[in-house]
Amino acid sequence: MNLTAITDEEGVYLKHFYDSLALGFHHELSNQTLCDVGAGAGFPSIPLKNCISRFKSDNCGLAQ
Numbered sequence: 001m002n003l004t005a006i007t008d009e010e011g012v013y014l015k016h017f018y019d020s021l022a023l024g025f026h027h028e029l030s031n032q033t034l035c036d037v038g039a040g041a042g043f044p045s046i047p048l049k050n051c052i053s054r055f056k057s058d059n060c061g062l063a064q
Contacts, residue, residue, distance in 0.1 A: 016041075016043050016047075017043075017047050019043075019044070020043045020044030020045075020046075020047040020048060021044075021047055021048065021051060023044065023048065024048060024051065024052055029048065029052045029055050030052060030053055030054045030055060031054050031055075032055060032056070033056040033057065033058065034048070034055070034056070034057045034058070035057075035058050035060065036057055036058070036059045036060065037060045038060070038061065040061065042059065045057040045059050
C-alpha cells in the first residue's frame with residue numbers, strides 16, 4: 001500500500017524527513033513526549049526519535 005504520492009528521492013527527504021525534523025529546529029524536544037495520533041508511516045515520530053536524544057513518542061495509528 002502506498003501511503004503517499006511523494007515518490008522521488010528529493011521529495012521524500014524534503015517533504016517527509018525535513019518536515020518531521022523541523023519541529024526540533026524551533027523547540028527543545030529532549031525529555032519531551034509527543035503523542036502522534038494517526039502516525040501512518042511513522043512521520044514525524046520516527047525521524048524525531050532517531051535524531052533527538054531522550055525524546056519519547058507514543059504512536060497511535062488509526063485502524064479502519
